[in-house]
Amino acid sequence: MNGTAGSHLSKIRRLFFLLPLMVAIACVSVRVQSTDVKNIDLVEHALCGKSVAMLGESPVHGFGETLEFKVELVHRLVQECHYNALFIESGMYDFVHIEALSATGRDVTDAMISSAIGGLWSNEEVQPLVPFLEEKMKTGSFVLRGLDDQIGRDSYASRGMSSDLVRYLFGDERSRCLGILQKHMGWQYSDDAPYGPTDKAKIVGCLEEIRGKLSQPEVKQQREAEEDKAMIASLERNLARNFTEDDFTKNDQEVKWDNDRDRSMYLNFKEQFSQLPRGSKVIVWAATVHLAKTLTNVNGFKGTVPFGFYIEKDFGDRAYALGFSAYSGEYAFVHQPVRQLDIAPDASLEGLAFAHNSFNEIFLSKKELQRYSSVAARPLGNRFESMRWDKVVDGLVVFRKEHAPAWLSH
Structure with a gap:
């Protein structure tokens, strides 16, 4: 490895050993999943003072370490940082229905919340989040909403x-x-x-x-x-x-379809955010391809305008986009066979991050990402692309070894 990369890694290692583990965190944390405390604390500290915390993941939606980390992070942001809303990349209709039931004093069950969240997150890793959200909703001070305009199967919207x-x-x-x-x-x-x-x-x-x-x-x-x-x-x-998706080969139709969907998610966010009390803090749970601040210079995303672009425009540095990636491991899309994740090349961001340490995961802040300049990485899927990743996300959690989620049977 060259001297510049070694210097970068040296700085990262010093960051983890020298930064206080509980900077500006007044409350004792509640452990929900087994993750590296040092890194989850650093991520929490980066997000605690923001108005919008955007928690990404691969568009494959099949990485268990990422999901466990996000579940614990949601607990922390709600309990310790006073976030009072969670908007998820699922159809908005079921959540509006749940909110209406709750407002009239009717019971909202775990099954209703699970159905609203949808099959993309119907796994053991996300299940601990469901009763937590139900409990918080019952207090009347927490809001759970959806972003998407699509109709979920076996949902209130479909029935x-x-x-x-x-x-x-x-x-x-x-x-x-x-x-x-x-x-x-x-x-x-x-x-x-x-x-x-x-x-x-x-x-x-x-x-x-x-x-x-x-x-x-x-x-x-x-x-x-x-x-x-x-x-x-x-x-x-x-x-x-x-019917616009019938021929994605014409006139950048696929890009337009994606942009229209992300714009629709933003309009749903804007409408529902306007209903929240002044000073509200919102967690957004979605794929990183939606939450990215920009995708302009990323190969394969020419012309794409993601949801996160609009959020950054509205909130500026009060919004934070967190991405996830992995050096190696396994993954599995919903009820699909488990697949191996290619080991990251030595010169990739993931390879450099784990070159000379034994950490299970590493958090790269925006400043750390800036020091890497343009480098190959895969926070947007399974394919490595070279990019100034600090332009795409504000921070990146990289796992040494991912695991496939344990999908629930239906």
């Missing part, structure tokens, strides 16, 4: 939302739109009768009819009406992308 939305309609109009919406939300299409532009037009027509009713004076003052308008706006943005 019960249609009935709730059409309650503003009457007679044949209600029956017709209920059938149209239920067919789509439950994806009741077949090879003989597939989803097509005519179906989309009918759905959009029903949503427009419902929005018209929501604008009537006797309805629009109701709290439920505002929430239903937000859900309809999110559904319409989702529908607007339908």
Whole structure:
């Protein structure tokens, strides 16, 4: 290894041994998962004073060490740093429904929260988070919301939302739109009768009819009406992308689809953040490809405008994007076979980080990332790309060895 890389590693090692382990942390932490205390403390300290803490992960959503670290970090940020909201990269509809149930004193169960979080995080690593979130919601001072405009399988959105939305309609109009919406939300299409532009037009027509009713004076003052308008706006943005993905080879259509989705997530965030008390602090849980501050110069992401770009524009240095990567190990997408992660090359960021130490994980602050300049790394997936990573994230946790999540059976 060259002298410059060795100097970088020397500085990193001195950082871990010389920085006080509990800088500016007044409370005693509660251990939830088994992680390296020194690194989790450093990450907590970096995020504690922010307004928006964005916790990323690989878009494969199949790395167990990352998930365990994030679960413990959420506990710490809520209990010790007074974060009062968690927004997750799942359909926003179920969370609006849960919030409505909670506001009227009805029970919110672990099963409801698990269903809202969705199958991407249906594993043993994330399960300890569910009862914690339920307990915090019951206090009335913690908010759990979703960012995405997509419909989750076996969710409230796919089963019960249609009935709730059409309650503003009457007679044949209600029956017709209920059938149209239920067919789509439950994806009741077949090879003989597939989803097509005519179906989309009918759905959009029903949503427009419902929005018209929501604008009537006797309805629009109701709290439920505002929430239903937000859900309809999110559904319409989702529908607007339908059929555009049929040919991603034309006119950068795939990039546009991705950008429209990230923009939609931002609009959902903005709408729901505006409802929080002044001074609120929000944790955002999503893939790093969404939370990145910029992807402009990353190979394969030309033209991409991620969710994190809008957050940084709104919050500046009050927002923090945390990425994750690994030197080696295993991973597994939802209920897919376990796969080996290629060992990181010596000259990669991950290889340099573990060249001369025995740590299980390392936290690289923004200043540390800046010292590496442009170097190959894989915080955005399984492929190594060279980039000034301090431009993409504010900090990076790198594990020596990842493990595949233990997916729950259904």
